[in-house]
Amino acid sequence: MNGQPAIQVRDLHKRFGDLHAVKGISFTVPAGQIFSLLGPNGAGKSTTISILSCLLQPTSGDALVMGHSVQREPMAVKAAIGVVPQEIALYEDLSARENLDFWGKMVGLRGAALRQRVDEVLEIIGLADRQKGRVAKFSGGMKRRLNIGIALLHRPQVIIMDEPTVGIDPQTRRNILDSVKELNRQGMTVLYTTHYMEEAQELSDQIAIMDQGRIIAQGTHQDLVQIVGELDRVDLTLNALPDWVTDRWQQIPGVQKVIVGAPSHPQATDGERTVTLLVDDSNLVLPRLFESATQAGVRITSVTIQEPNLEAVFLHLTGRALRDE
């Protein structure tokens, strides 16, 4: 690896007509790390990934993958990466093995080497016993595994995974996350996009939080959580929401931020409203919140307290929740 970064992104811009999808982002992914781009839908993650996969040309700026420019040396970049697209991209009328054979040839494998590698990948993704089955007959989880397996065929130095866990069941999701960690253990650099805070937190050596085409924060999980310091996140569900609530609760000592309506608490029902607060110490603040609510005749129907996390960071930086998008 020669200490060379696996990915270097420099002042990258991408415009689609009037839409400025990526607004001058820069980041570096050291070789052998798992790097996550975390952000809501529309943040610019997939556009960034598409540029790194040589599917889109940047409007300005550049990105290097294993030292190769995506603009000047796309074939070298493509040879170095394995891409797992967000949507399952397989030939459903072919079998799992036929799919792997074909995609293996597309990345330059031939003959005995191809057959051996296909066998290995089938074992890795747990489809060796279903290799002759048509993909159309596979479950969603099996397709996801094959979708990932294709990207592993040529043992790429960098794996780019675009929200590979969207819309899948918890068990498959768990399998995929374990696979990502295993690939990283084998030395592969992983660029992973997600809008699930928990995934970024569990997997990543480094995380870049994206919003509206920009990276608004970047670092390790610990670095990012430090942005909100030791703040607790308190989600309240109220049976009504008087106009004064934001101003009055903002005045309570220890309350750093009050956000109305985001995100919905799981217990909230129709007619109820939710308020999220970032506070220094929830034990000190909560009694004051109950007191003011009682005085105003408002009933607090549920309370959830969370330790500082990436969700709180995003909330703190944007005033919006990751999953509200």
Add this chain to the structure above:
Amino acid sequence: MKTLDIARKDLLRSSRSFSVWVFGLAVPLLTSGIFFFAFGGLGDGGFDLPVTQVVVANLDSPVNGFSAGQLLLNFLKAEDFKEILAVSEVADAVTARRVVDQQQAGLAVILPADLTAALVRPGERAVVELYQDPTLTLGPGIVSGIIGQFVDGLIGSNIAANVVTAQLARYGHPIDAATSQAIAVEYGRWAAALGAHQQQETSALLEIHRPAVEPGSEDVRSRIVSLIMAGMMVFFVFFTGAASAENLLAEEEAGTLARLFTTPTPISAILAGRMVATLVTLILQVVMLVTASALLFHVHWGSPAPAMGVAAGMILLAAGFGLFLTSLLKDRRQGGLVYGGVLTVMGNLGMINIFTAQVAGPARQIFDTLSLLVPQGWAVRGWQLLQAGGGIGDVLVTVLVMVSLAGVFFAAGLLRFRKRFA
């Protein structure tokens, strides 16, 4: 190498596609098969009309030894009508009608006693009665036509006698009734003889000479089925060309095309692979259709060498046109409309000179020109020339036009796709 890998993958997928087999092979064969059997396939090559039972009550009285009724009766009993008419005589009109009422005959022809007199004597009139089984239409209709034609000819004798009598009187040579009657009788005999000649497609005044034709080419059914099969093949080959190119859109929508672009595979190899698969698919389709139709329906495709030239031109043109047409589409939803509408209209326009094969004169030229406004028309023209016995020299221009058009369409389609995927 990757081009062939992509082509192999596309062919494997096509071979597993139900619609490729149905629309590429089964439907064109089925359509031609329908025409084959509709024109009496597996039979003796002609129409099988049911024999119509006809009863004739000939009450006609001869005049000067001439009987129009007997003449008509002999005419209906002629050898040439034996395959469609079975004529028997009854004594009177009541019996004739009863036979029809009892459905023992489909038609009764009642010739009145004064039939001949009406035809040869000026000013007289007689009515031939046709009494028909209302449940039958075709057979009685044919007999009505035959009798109508015959009686019209005989009526002409009456008119001719009247004209002759009037003209002679005008120029000072009046003739008596007996002479006038004799003229009418002679004219009637002449008219009867003329009818008999017409029945044999000859005329005393007209000789028809047919050009020499190759043995076997008189088989009308074979010619019609061959033409239709050629039209069907052109029609569906162009569909296959477009549908095969449409796979690019399908792959684009499925995400596999984008995934291919993330591999170190040049766009040119991806497009070339698709084209190779399209050409191989079309070659297989044409070979199977030509072979199957020749074996099943005895379709005549012309001499092998020029036929291969026309087939190659058609295949290239269908592939190129399909690629170009598909490059204009945004997605497969548009494809449904375009393939279902545009290709159908163009295909039918290309085949218009097959549908109008019987039309002659200036309209023929219009239809021929119209069909050449669409690529399918050139392919149809090539097969028509071959089926008419044309050789390499006859189809050379058509093949060259097809290859040139294919080149233009290929270039335009590839440029558009390269720009789209760049």
